[in-house]
Amino acid sequence: QKEVEQNSGPLSVPEGAIASLNCTYSDRGSQSFFWYRQYSGKSPELIMFIYSNGDKEDGRFTAQLNKASQYVSLLIRDSQPSDSATYLCAVKGKTSYDKVIFGPGTSLSVIP
Amino acid sequence: DAEITQSPRHKITETGRQVTLACHQTWNHNNMFWYRQDLGHGLRLIHYSYGVQDTNKGEVSDGYSVSRSNTEDLPLTLESAASSQTSVYFCASSESLAGQETQYFGPGTRLLVL
Numbered sequence: 310q311k312e313v314e315q316n317s318g319p320l321s322v323p324e325g326a327i328a329s330l331n332c333t334y335s336d337r338g339s340q341s342f343f344w345y346r347q348y349s350g351k352s353p354e355l356i357m358f359i360y361s362n363g364d365k366e367d368g369r370f371t372a373q374l375n376k377a378s379q380y381v382s383l384l385i386r387d388s389q390p391s392d393s394a395t396y397l398c399a400v401k402g403k404t405s406y407d408k409v410i411f412g413p414g415t416s417l418s419v420i421p
Numbered sequence: 422d423a424e425i426t427q428s429p430r431h432k433i434t435e436t437g438r439q440v441t442l443a444c445h446q447t448w449n450h451n452n453m454f455w456y457r458q459d460l461g462h463g464l465r466l467i468h469y470s471y472g473v474q475d476t477n478k479g480e481v482s483d484g485y486s487v488s489r490s491n492t493e494d495l496p497l498t499l500e501s502a503a504s505s506q507t508s509v510y511f512c513a514s515s516e517s518l519a520g521q522e523t524q525y526f527g528p529g530t531r532l533l534v535l
Contacts, residue, residue, distance in 0.1 A: 352526040401522055413463035
């Protein structure tokens with residue numbers, strides 16, 4: 310069974326620090342990787358997606374992918390209290406018919 | 422603007438009743454999904470559809486059914502509600518093209534089965 314695992318959390322960081330969220334996946338054929346943010350009581354919203362090995366930066370967010378190690382991470386620089394949320398890692402296989410598998414999420418709390 | 426809506430947003434029902442949760446998207450996406458989210462379990466896939474008249478079972482499909490008669494709607498029916506089906510239900514949709522698989526989620530429906 311294909312699995313996606315994340316830090317159990319909760320993760321607490323001081324405001325202004327770098328928050329590092331990690332995710333590992335079991336299906337070596339996975340091709341698409343997503344990070345969603347979910348505020349309490351709200352629905353998940355996409356922050357970033359990454360398809361290729363290496364880093365992808367978008368503002369304060371950087372996604373890092375290492376397919377050989379089956380590992381994807383999300384770095385949040387200059388963390389803000391508004392970043393406090395649960396972050397869901399999601400992984401999808403190579404074909405359009407593969408389902409997206411979500412990890413259990415990591416709760417992040419940014420302390421002012 | 423395109424969007425995905427769910428109704429009702431909150432529902433209280435009794436054990437054994439049939440309940441239907443609506444999901445409507447204006448993205449014109451082929452793919453639609455129903456998830457439930459419970460503490461400690463994350464998002465679990467109930468049913469999904471890759472197009473009109475296509476439906477497929479997810480990992481937790483027992484007690485649920487869906488039908489897809491048009492592109493915009495994928496209603497989820499609980500045939501005979503059970504207390505174990507108390508949860509938050511999210512509908513999502515996505516493109517079917519490789520590289521366009523980002524899922525867009527509805528606001529969710531909180532269901533309480535008494």
